[in-house]
Amino acid sequence: MGIGSRRASTGAATAALLLCFATAGTAAAEEVPADDTAASADETTDINERPGWEDDAPEEPIPEPGLRRCDGPSTWYNITSKKAYHIPSSWNGTRYKDGPGGTMTVSVTKSGTIAFEIGGSIEWSSNAIIAKAKAQVSTKITGTVGVTTGHTYTREISRNKYGNLQYGSWGYKVTWKKYKASGNGCDGVEIGHGTATLPTKATGWKYWETKS
Secondary structure, three states, X not given: OEOOOOOOOOHHHHHHHHHHHHOOOOOOOOOOOOXXXXXXXHHOEEOOXXXXXXXXXXXXXXXXXXXXXXXXXXXXXXXXXXXXXXXXXXXXXXXXXXXXXXXXXXXXXXXXXXXXXXXXXXXXXXXXXXXXXXXXXXXXXXXXXXXXXXXXXXXXEOOOOEEEEEEEEEEEEEEEEEEEEEOOOOEEXXXXXXXXXXXXXXXXXXXXXXXX
C-alpha cells in the first residue's frame, strides 16, 4: 500500500497567514465577519466519496447584485463563480493506494488542519472573502477545519484496477472581485479580483481508480 502526500497547511501556518493579512493594512471599512472562521473536528460531518462532486460538476457563475452601495463600507467583495472541489489533507496518513483488485480498509492516522488558500491581483481581506462565500455559496464554508485520527473506511476495488483514497474537505474553488465606491459613493468600480480555495465543515474520503 503506497502513501502519497501533497502540500498541507498547519494550524501555525494559518495563524501566521492571518496575522500577515491583519498587518498588511487592509482598510477597516471592509466587510469582516463577526463569527469565527475555524471549525473544530467536533463540528465536522464525515461524508465519504460524493460521486461527481468535482469531476462532473462545472464551474457555476454566481449572478452579482447591483454594483451600487450608498450606505456601508467604501469597499466590498462579491463571489462571482464557484466549483465543487475536494481539498486534500495532504500530510502522511490520509492518502492510500492499493490493488490491483481486492478491498481497501483505511483510516486517518495523523491529525492536522486543512486551511483556505487565497490569491489575487491586489491586497485582500481573507475574513471578508470567507464571509461573502459563506453568504453566497455555502454556510458550511470555514477558514480552517481540524482533522483528527480515526474515520476508518472500507472500499472494494474493481478487478485489475488500483484504488486510491484521499481524505479531505468537501470544499469549493471560487472567484472573487473587490469593488470600491466612486463618484457620489453609490456607484462601485472593480479594483481587483482573484481566486480562493475554501474548505467546509464536511470532511471525508474521496475514492477513484487508476490502471496502474
